[in-house]
Amino acid sequence: MYISFDTLPEESKIWIYQSNRKFSDDEISEIETDLQQFIENWAAHGTSLTASYLLKYNRFIILAVNQENQVATGCSIDASVAFIQSLEQKYNVDLLDKMNVTFKVGEHVAHKTLIDFKKMAKDKAVTGDTIVFNNLVNNIAEFNESWETPAADSWHGRFF
Template identity: 40%
Template sequence: MPFSPQSRVWVYQSNRRLNDQEARDIQDKLNEFAATWKAHERQLLARAEVRYNFFIILVADENQAPVTGCSIDTSVRLIKEIEQQYGIDLFDRFNIAYKHEGQVIVNSKEDFETLVNIGQVSEDTVVFNNMVQTLEELETKWELPFSESWHAVVFSKK
């Protein structure tokens, strides 16, 4: 069944790259979770994935059943368990992810700002907008050139 473009999306970014085995193990956990994720005893149409060995993406299509506070709490518990098990931080919103020579790199906000100021991050550098909220936004506004993202406003060159 195809997911609605308006399906809700949550993006969690790791502070470090997961190795391939960790990514596979986490993907298995996510598959199991998505297959059993419920809201008020109603099965959610959901999927989850590890992308680029840095991101965990949860998708729930509310056309089948609406996501509730309790179901969101359940997903946050899963993410926290993954954090603990793999020694990663998935809630630090001050880490910025971008692509350099085809590779995803995550830096602190301060280090990213320095890279912008010295020209290592250009107008064309692809950055990740983890604030996307729908599947449509994930597909069209998640990976953007720096110049078209919120990053360009926050990290304007001094």
């Protein structure tokens, strides 16, 4: 069951998928339609999940589930990954590679491989103050508090 993202409790589980490129406005519109349809049918053990999504910076897809009503289980998580893989194929993007880093350069959102980001840190092209997207956050509270965070305050800090 789809509900508005901002009405989910802060303890709601989230999964963040970052694209290796920015989606066009037309693609975002199509993705929103696909997400709504997926979430309306998303279930765990036959029970509908109370869920939502958020699209940020035309690059991030955030799925969220209120686990107070029904916990997302292995099969339902597998279904969400299969859905994300279908988006990868449809739009020819990479959404599942965790070996990439997305960060802000001013108001621009940049995307680099982890190897390139390490090199940028070594060359001081990025610093501990660079705002990175910590996609390892687990719930909406952590998302609101520390998804966009200085690199030094996230797992990226080991590169400085």
